[in-house]
Amino acid sequence: MFTWIYENLGTIIIGAILAAVVAAVIVHMIHNKKKGRSSCGCGCSSCAINGTCHPKK
Numbered sequence: 337m338f339t340w341i342y343e344n345l346g347t348i349i350i351g352a353i354l355a356a357v358v359a360a361v362i363v364h365m366i367h368n369k370k371k372g373r374s375s376c377g378c379g380c381s382s383c384a385i386n387g388t389c390h391p392k393k
Contacts (some may be wrong), residue, residue, distance in 0.1 A: 341348070
């Protein structure tokens with residue numbers, strides 16, 4: 337078992353790093369959604385679906 341882990345250590349490390357990056361992106365998107373920020377990063381004034389994303393309360 338330890339030989340398999342040792343032989344695939346590079347793949348395991350890269351996979352763990354990628355999983356951490358994906359988790360960080362998802363957490364960041366959830367955080368922005370809770371604050372009411374747009375996910376596209378551009379201004380909403382010229383967006384065609386502005387009323388759909390941010391309906392007036």
